[in-house]
Amino acid sequence: MAAVQAGLPVRLESIAGELPLPVFVGITNELEMRYPNQPLTNESQSHILGSVAGSAPRPPADRPVLRHPDTSMDKLEAWSPPQSPGISPPRSPSAYRSYPYGAQRNGTDTLLVHDAKVPGRPSVPQENSSPSHYSVKLQPEQPVITRVASVERLVERLEVDYSDDPWRITEEQREYYTNQFRSLQPDLSALIMGTVAKNFFTKSKLPIPELSHIWELSDVDKDGALTFPEFCTAFHLIVARKNGYPLPETLPATLRPGFVEAGVVTAPPSEATLPLIVFDENMMPGANQLKMGSVDLQGTSRPGVTAKQEARDESRKPEFSPKRIPEPHEKTIQHVSTLKPDSPQELDANMKSRTRPRSYSSTSIDDAMKKVEEPPTPPPRPQKTHSRASSLDLNKLFQQSGQGAKSGWLPPPPALPPRPPATQIFSFLPGSEKSSQKAVQQPNFADFSKFREEQESSLRGLSTEDLTPPKSESTVVHQGHAPQKPVRRKLHPESQSATPPSATPYSAATLTKSTQRPPPKQKREIQMAIRKNRETNAVLTRLNSELQQQLKVVHRERVTLESQLELPRPVTST
């Protein structure tokens, strides 16, 4: 091993002369020296000799391997598309530079390097050798690749960036942590509360005792909350732990809140590291967006991409095996379903609710922030949307009137408030969002049509599905059908008196027959809504009384039966 290590520096130094950035090479050497302590390094170094010999065939092999580990390891789906295009630009300069170093060097190899370093990648032990070997040579390429660096690469940079110390935070890392902090707490000088931080760090899937230990290390002032430096420290420790570094007993000097990071920018970005991936579930998308935006190699496509990433990250939360290839497709679909930090809900329900934050996010930062803000406060949104085109009012009215008509005796009044924002936002989407949104809407269409069918069947089955009426309404909205008040007025007496089957065909017929109408005024809409609510209330009251009577009857029967069971002789009971 020592020989190998010695061999490596020798090789590097011979090449270092050609390198425009020999410093990094030195760093890498040093880092390599550290790795003897780690099994990965051992493995890698043992392979290095082999890799040196067989470097030529490696690059092509590595490239597909790179993809594979990317797909298997990269939980940060959102990052894969930006990463792959990001890789290609640096690959050319790196390839250019690699010429003097031989065919071994690859832009992908740098990615592979860190893949190797990431623990928990048993599937790619072979890469460990080649990446580690390549990483040394690819040092000069790192800065270039660093630019492209997605958040994923930040942690990988962790491994190579440590000029002295794995416990040093680099600039990119600090920037990433800043974004994450902002996603939790917009004010950088303020504190993150313990519970908030706990939920956030729990997403990293580290065991609780370790998280507890990390907290102990990072909460220097022991106040139960994290300041920004403390947060960076904690995050950094988690990232390090994810990469296999054992947790220190005491806080390293470089991680103390008072320490100012000199910022060594190195480390070719390689495979997405676990912590970044994990955190991407909710918060990271926001940070990723920011990061991507700042790096911005992709240009304007990034915000849309990142937005999609958010969506996808949300959906991917339960999973941890992202596949980059299907990601772009899923992105569009997931684009709508995002941002609820809560557990995954039904996609349909999510699309409605999650589109809310989407519609208002103009920048990626806002997205991150709004994600946090919007889920708790859906109600205020309708006011914002009202300023939009009258089509929104149309949607709202249609939704409410449709609700009253279609559901007949089972329109749930509580569902009314959340619905208008959803529908309004849907109308927002076509206007305000990018083309990706439109792609998103198509799944909406599909879903809502399904819901419509569900709704009809549910009406027959006397089930109360709050979501179906609004969804069917919104579907109709999307299809551009305007609410028909006269028809609906006609429907109301019918729906209230008729049985569900009759109401359902009527509502369906109404929907199908509905044609475009000039948008009604707001006042009329409100009045219509009020009237519908009243009718709904009346229907529900009647239903309630009927059910109460039934309940009494059943109760009486039950008591009778019980008494009969207990006593052989018949006993009159009330």
Next chain:
Amino acid sequence: MFHYTVHTSLDVVEEKISGVGKALADQRELYLGLLYPTEDYKVYGYVTNSKVKFVIVVDSSNTSLRDNEIRSMFRKLHNSFTDVMCNPFYNPGDPIQSKAFDSIVSTMMVQAC
């Protein structure tokens, strides 16, 4: 084997704190003093504002520690305990696994011996 002693001393602690009717709690109230001198050891009690009880069992053969020392021990215990509590990953009621806490406690015990 000290668990039995500690549990019996809990009754004494309860008895002491139930008698206190004051709303405000100051250091004096927290420190309960010698709870229960047996032939072998002394038991000191301390209750926090959240009704978490600390019990220290000291060997009587040990040249009796002064009251101040016991108080300072309790104070350190209390501080370490609040540090542990501040950790959001710690569920109150779980056995404390904090290394820092353990180290402080061991240091204290070594000091007392």
